[in-house]
Amino acid sequence: MHYIRYHHGDLPAxxxxxxxxxxxxxxxxxxxxREAARRAGVSPAAPAHHFGSSAGxxxxxxxxxxxxxxxHISIDPSAGGPTDRLKMQGAGYVRFALAFPGRFxxxxxxxxxxxxxxxxxxxxxxxxxxxxxxxxxxxxxPDDHPFDAELRATLLAAWSTVHGFAHLALDGKFSRLYPDTxxxxxxxxxLPEVLGAIWPQR
Amino acid sequence: MHYIRYHHGDLPAxxxxxxxxxxxxxxxxxxxxREAARRAGVSPAAPAHHFGSSAGxxxxxxxxxxxxxxxHISIDPSAGGPTDRLKMQGAGYVRFALAFPGRFxxxxxxxxxxxxxxxxxxxxxxxxxxxxxxxxxxxxxPDDHPFDAELRATLLAAWSTVHGFAHLALDGKFSRLYPDTxxxxxxxxxLPEVLGAIWPQR
DNA sequence: GGACTATCTGTACGCTGTAAAGATTCGTAC
DNA sequence: GTACGAATCTTTACAGCGTACAGATAGTCC
Numbered sequence: 001m002h003y004i005r006y007h008h009g010d011l012p013a014x015x016x017x018x019x020x021x022x023x024x025x026x027x028x029x030x031x032x033x034r035e036a037a038r039r040a041g042v043s044p045a046a047p048a049h050h051f052g053s054s055a056g057x058x059x060x061x062x063x064x065x066x067x068x069x070x071x072h073i074s075i076d077p078s079a080g081g082p083t084d085r086l087k088m089q090g091a092g093y094v095r096f097a098l099a100f101p102g103r104f105x106x107x108x109x110x111x112x113x114x115x116x117x118x119x120x121x122x123x124x125x126x127x128x129x130x131x132x133x134x135x136x137x138x139x140x141x142p143d144d145h146p147f148d149a150e151l152r153a154t155l156l157a158a159w160s161t162v163h164g165f166a167h168l169a170l171d172g173k174f175s176r177l178y179p180d181t182x183x184x185x186x187x188x189x190x191l192p193e194v195l196g197a198i199w200p201q202r
Numbered sequence: 203m204h205y206i207r208y209h210h211g212d213l214p215a216x217x218x219x220x221x222x223x224x225x226x227x228x229x230x231x232x233x234x235x236r237e238a239a240r241r242a243g244v245s246p247a248a249p250a251h252h253f254g255s256s257a258g259x260x261x262x263x264x265x266x267x268x269x270x271x272x273x274h275i276s277i278d279p280s281a282g283g284p285t286d287r288l289k290m291q292g293a294g295y296v297r298f299a300l301a302f303p304g305r306f307x308x309x310x311x312x313x314x315x316x317x318x319x320x321x322x323x324x325x326x327x328x329x330x331x332x333x334x335x336x337x338x339x340x341x342x343x344p345d346d347h348p349f350d351a352e353l354r355a356t357l358l359a360a361w362s363t364v365h366g367f368a369h370l371a372l373d374g375k376f377s378r379l380y381p382d383t384x385x386x387x388x389x390x391x392x393l394p395e396v397l398g399a400i401w402p403q404r
Numbered sequence: 405g406g407a408c409t410a411t412c413t414g415t416a417c418g419c420t421g422t423a424a425a426g427a428t429t430c431g432t433a434c
Numbered sequence: 435g436t437a438c439g440a441a442t443c444t445t446t447a448c449a450g451c452g453t454a455c456a457g458a459t460a461g462t463c464c
Contacts, residue, residue, distance in 0.1 A: 005412085005459090005460090011411080011412085027313070028313075029313040032450085032451065032452085033451080033452060033453085034450080034451065034452080042412070042413085043412065043413050043414075044413095044451090044452080044453080045412080045413070045414080045415095045452095045453070045454085045455095046411085046412055046413080047453095048452090048453065048454085049410085049411065049412070050411090053452080053453075054452065054453090108369065108370075108373050108375075110373055110374065111229070111230075111231040121378075124375065125378060147379075149395060150395075150399075152379055152380070152395070153392075153395035153396050153398065153399040154399045155379070156367070156370075156376070156379065156392070156395075156396045157363060157396045157397075157399040157400045159366065159370065160362075160363045160364075160365075160366035160367040160370060160396060161359060161362045161363045161366055161400070162362075162366070163362075163366035163369060163370055164361065164362035164363055164364070164365035164366025164367070164369065165358070165362040165366070167310065167365060167366065167369060168310075168358075168361065168362060168365055171310050171312055172312065173310075173326065174358070176323075176327060177349075177354055177357070177358065178354070190355075190358070193351060193352075193354070193355035193358075194355050194358050194359045194362060195359075196355065197352075197355040197356045197359040198359045198363070198400040198401075199400075207428090207429090207443085213442085213443085234419085234420065234421085235420080235421060235422085236419085236420070236421080244443070244444085245443065245444050245445075246420090246421080246422085246444095247421095247422070247423085247424095247443080247444070247445080247446095248442085248443055248444080249422095250421090250422065250423085251441085251442065251443070252442090255421080255422075256421065256422090
């Protein structure tokens with residue numbers, strides 16, 4: 001194998017892009033560091049100089065994933081009632097997972113990521129703080145009040161439900177109970193039913 | 203390397219046991235087919251004769267995992283009210299996940315399992331049919347009535363919530379909101395708060 | 405232009421899953 | 435008892451993986 005040039009230009013960005021492409025095209029289980037290097041046109045050892053290891057590269061991609069997730073659950077805080085907004089955010093969460101399963105799976109595979117990366121932690125916190133805002137409104141708690149046990153429970157319940165729904169849907173676990181497992185149908189039909197069962201309109 | 207005997211006795215069982223041990227001791231990410239073979243005292247190629255591939259062996263272990271999960275969520279159908287029973291089953295689900303994270307992760311990693319194994323599917327269905335029974339009681343629907351959309355939504359909401367909770371807890375995502383992430387505390391304190399938020403006592 | 409530094413290659417090592425062929429033992433029929 | 439087919443496991447081998455290490459190349463600064 002012979003590589004054209006020693007200086008790529010912006011290899012880190014190219015490797016991140018290549019990794020994201022692999023996740024989108026072939027899924028997380030098909031990602032290899034060598035394949036990402038191939039797509040970026042560099043040798044298998046090149047990524048190590050910028051990301052240290054496979055986990056370093058994947059961590060960068062996971063951070064971008066959390067940013068994209070945050071965009072999917074960011075909504076106008078004045079639109080509709082708090083329950084509606086929480087349902088919209090839940091739908092955004094699941095829509096992200098179904099649209100980008102590779103990214104989504106990666107973001108919650110800490111065995112593949114750098115264990116104590118601060119930027120990754122912050123990216124994750126930015127995501128659920130968007131949910132926290134809506135939960136405050138739902139319980140009529142002003143922003144300056146502490147985030148007490150009840151708020152925490154409400155937030156974790158909402159997060160757990162959409163997170164579990166997304167995982168089970170991607171795993172195909174709904175196919176028996178629900179024959180039409182297209183993403184559109186899951187989002188427009190099944191998810192509203194599920195969220196309606198735990199967050200009755202009030 | 204030199205192996206004592208050509209005929210092991212019961213190699214399939216030994217390999218399943220070895221795999222389960224690896225999952226318990228070192229987690230799913232540390233499992234390799236060769237390591238399981240080493241623990242069983244056979245050559246790396248031996249497992250293929252009984253399980254075809256790594257996925258074949260892992261599928262058998264996943265089936266046992268679903269059986270164990272079913273035991274964790276099986277309760278006396280006359281104990282307490284339906285809401286209480288559903289909470290007990292939810293706690294059982296999470297207790298299983300926290301006690302056996304390797305097994306739990308494996309069971310929902312279809313990329314590692316045989317894609318269309320009927321016994322695996324049945325083992326999964328046995329698990330959630332234990333939940334379905336309680337959901338029927340919760341909605342006061344007799345056994346001979348069809349499992350309609352409302353029942354389905356209630357079941358999937360319950361399943362999604364405990365499933366998401368277990369995954370997020372194992373991923374350490376609660377550590378910011380909740381400093382004490384010991385299994386006991388998560389089960390006795392946080393989970394009841396979360397389930398109370400979506401299944402108010404009625 | 406020369407030295408320094410950053411960047412990437414080339415090579416190599418131990419690990420992985422598993423295919424293919426051969427060795428060993430079991431079970432059974434005679 | 436013994437011969438033989440089937441079942442079981444070993445041996446060997448191969449391609450692919452992550453990554454450590456040493457060396458080649460190119461950009462930068464004096």
